[in-house]
Amino acid sequence: MKHTFSILSLAVMTAFAIPAMAQQKAKEKPAAASAEGVLATVNGKTIPQGRADIMVRNQIAQGQQDGEQLRNAVREELIRREVLTQAAATKGLDKNAALMHQADLARQAVLIQAYLQEYVRANPVSEATVKAEYDKVKAGLGDKEYKARHILVKTEDKAKEIIGKLQVGEKFEDLAKDSEDPGSKDRGGDLGWSAPAQYVKPFSDALTKLEKGKFTPQPIRTDFGYHVIKLEDVRDLKVPPFEEAKAQIAQRLEQQTIAAHVNELRQKASVK
Incomplete structure (x- = not known):
């Protein structure tokens, strides 16, 4: 070739x-x-x-x-x-x-990458640490995952108005077009399958209390605004086995180790 x-x-x-x-x-x-x-x-x-x-x-x-x-x-x-x-x-x-400033930045980038690679080699994340993190994440996810839709609005009154329309038979997917969540509004508010731990607590608490096919009778307030949530389905959560997940977890822990080290160096530096 x-x-x-x-x-x-x-x-x-x-x-x-x-x-x-x-x-x-x-x-x-x-x-x-x-x-x-x-x-x-x-x-x-x-x-x-x-x-x-x-x-x-x-x-x-x-x-x-x-x-x-x-x-x-x-x-x-x-x-x-x-x-x-x-x-x-x-x-x-x-x-x-x-x-010349650009050249200096390129030189810095090479030195920084080499330094951080050497730091990781000298401070490896052990498999025991990775396994402990895997067990922690697995326990936090629980044993169920939920398929949900939501509509996010700025005010409680607007959320109550949407709930009223749902109660008289209007479609959730149509009302979701007015949602403040750009990631789901064009999909009828669909959030896909997720474990409750992936949502903020007020949202997950309301979601897990719903029956399939039902929506929240009252607006759910979070830091993002007011939500109307609908639960579509529930299924057992299948967590990837440790051997499949350990590389990704190790990488994340490695990144955390680097971030902590960089922060430590920054705190010790004399800056005037």
Whole structure:
């Protein structure tokens, strides 16, 4: 397969992509020995071999096959980039303050990603922690899920007016067109299947007390406004087994760990 790259795609890829160590170890060729070598010299300016090694690693991690074609394509791309960089410098763009700020931001992004990856490796989320979180979430969801519709309005009087119309036989789906909830109004107020824990408490409390096919006789107030809720059906909740859910839970816990660490560093920083 022929390897072709655009200037822009490779620039973005090499500025921000730092493949996972597990992906690299299986596929990459050692780069340490050639990191100080020279890939090419363009108008007297050298291109480090290490730059090409990084680009090749990134491509291999994304599924490209290593080989002479890939390495030649990377070499040519780096030469083109150097030619363009030199052309930009002749126009004084390397002294443009706004562009230099963009370059600083790109450099920061690479360093931050590398730092956070190293932090995660040094502070892994254990499987026991993931399992405990899974059990907690599972217990919080309960054993039933509910298929509901709702109409959200701004005032209690408007909600009572809607309830009155429902009581005389008007269709819930038609009245939902006046709902303040843009995510469900065009679907007749349909919220799909959800466990009660996924709703705010006043809403879930009212929902679980309803009989199938019934709507709330009084408006339900939440921080979003006033709801008229209709319960359409109830079924047993099927929670994915731990083996299926653990990767997603581990990722979420990892993100929480990173957020807590960043917040800790921010709190300790001296800012004037």
